[in-house]
Amino acid sequence: MFQGMTFEPGSLPEGTEALRQEVRAFLASELDPDVLPNSDFNAGVSAEFSRKLAEHGWIGMTWPKKYGGGERSFLERYVVTEELIAAGAPVGTHWIADRQSGPLLLKFGSEEQRQLFLPKIVSGELFFSIGMSEPDSGSDLASIRTTATKTDGGWLLNGSKIWTSFAHTNHYMVTLVRTQPPSENRHAGMSQIVVDLKDENVEITGIKNLSGESDFNQVFFDDLFVPDNMLLGEEGNGWEQVMSELGYERSGPERFLSAFRVLVEFTREIEENGTDEQLALLGRLSAHLVTLRRMSISVATMLESGKLPLSEAALIKDVGTTFEQLVPEVVRQAANPNASKRFIDTLNECILHAPSFTLRGGTREILKGVIARGLGLR
Ligand SMILES: Cc1cc2nc3c(=O)[nH]c(=O)nc-3n(C[C@H](O)[C@H](O)[C@H](O)COP(=O)(O)OP(=O)(O)OC[C@H]3O[C@@H](n4cnc5c(N)ncnc54)[C@H](O)[C@@H]3O)c2cc1C
Known part of the structure; x- marks a missing residue:
């Protein structure tokens, strides 16, 4: 029987705008302008940066206070992670512990394990693979x-x-x-x-x-x-435990923003004298991005209400990572011949990382199987 998938409408609560500005101000003061930002979450690592995020309470944001967490909502966490990735901040060090291992310990871990690991993840001292x-x-x-x-x-x-x-x-x-x-x-x-x-x-x-x-x-x-x-x-x-991790692993902004810095640099390149084709391309890619973001916020809203939308998460990862791979390809073809060094370096870096986007966290073919199952087609 056809089961279908649900993307319940979700939106970021008003209060999250102040949080977004707070994160932006922090990033503006922390990120070294001489280091080219890369919005692939796996690209940059800095234990020192992770510890500074921890000082602001931006690791383990949704976890219970008794383990050091912030008891904030998944949507507040969404805003923080979105800003970090979009800015190309070096988040690789704490990313897995915050996104995956911590929630796994909260769900399945013993009290002893939670006490041992969670407070130190929150303070940016312990990192997981x-x-x-x-x-x-x-x-x-x-x-x-x-x-x-x-x-x-x-x-x-x-x-x-x-x-x-x-x-x-x-x-x-x-x-x-x-x-x-x-x-x-x-x-x-x-x-x-x-x-x-x-x-x-x-x-x-x-x-x-x-x-x-x-x-x-x-x-x-x-x-x-x-x-x-x-x-x-x-x-x-x-097996059941591993499967439950995947809802968290597959639906976040890191699954469609890995090439975001290429879009930012492309916008800078064409904002003054862009051709109609270049502007239309930017418009098309932006529309695609906005749709993916709405789908991802919908999943964050479902996670907030205690649901585990695994097929929806798989769909976001499949469509999102396909988009991330498309961006460097089509932007390269549309680029100006006299493009700036900053644009070329950003694009080169993204092209070298792009093949991994559709492999890590489950390949495209495997996700299509999960999606088909979610739709009741297999
Ligand atoms: C940057 C990066 C970081 C990673 N980090 C981690 C990590 O921290 N921890 C970790 O455990 N793993 C990690 N991985 C591994 C990743 O999860 C695997 O690469 C991925 O699951 C694919 O497995 P594989 O490489 O063995 O490819 P294979 O499973 O051998 O697949 C090869 C190809 O065959 C296709 N294929 C396989 N089976 C089927 C099927 N039944 N039907 C149709 N097509 C099929 C696949 O889609 C793929 O195109 C990482 C990978 C990358 C690229």
Whole structure:
């Protein structure tokens, strides 16, 4: 039966405008004008910048006060993240802990784990990575082979994770492992375990991306001992837990604003003497962006009301990342031959990052499957 998807209308409450201005003023005073901003959330890292955001209460904004959080709304958080990405601020250090690992700990973590990790995430002292993908298991995540075997007082981990963003600088990684051998139910027998990335039995080797930066890694476990209290949630419930992360992971402004700085620089290039074609292109791209933003705000509104709109989030990521890849391509073709160095550098940087937009967080083909399921078509 056709189920459909719902994008309930949502809008940012009036009070968020003052917050937006506050974030803008902060960014104007903090960002170094000599560093070219890049609106890819994975591009810039600065533990110092993350700590300054923390001082303003802009990490863990929606979390309970008893763990240091701000008990603010998802829509207030939306405004802050939107401004950070649009400005090309270096948010990579705290991004995963704030967006994903913290909410996961709040939902499934033990009280001990929450007390241990959440206040330090909020104060910008602890940073997390995601340990899902493996050398032969990306899209088909259920085929992971990293195992955690029960031993006295804990678990012994063996195997390897790959493409792990910032494992070399972050402190912990929520790691998806097999605690039971594969069975007929491919999604059974998996669990999540919090691994200390600074443990001497964790080996981390860097992988260079297209632009020559070392932002992701391969992480190896060889009989790594992890104590019982680092099992996150229930043993065997890993698949359900991982799926619940994805609503947060796929629908935010970072899924359609990665090429935003290219649009800003293109606007600067053509604002005085733009041709009709250039202006029409800018208009078309802007209209597309506004629509994506409304869809994303709709999902943030649903998250605020306690819903978990997974198919809607997948749709935003699919359409949003396709847009992010389109922007550098069509803007390059429409650019002036005598374009400024700033424009060219921004475009070059974006072109080198763009292939990853539709891979990280679930590929285009996989998302289309999730969307089809949400529509009741498979
Ligand atoms: C910049 C970046 C950062 C990342 N950071 C992390 C991280 O921090 N932690 C982490 O765990 N992972 C991370 N990843 C990994 C990412 O999640 C995987 O790359 C992604 O899930 C795809 O897996 P794969 O690379 O194994 O490709 P594959 O799964 O091998 O896919 C290859 C191609 O085949 C297609 N394909 C696969 N299966 C199907 C199917 N059933 N039907 C149709 N087409 C299919 C895919 O769409 C893709 O085009 C990151 C990736 C990138 C690019």
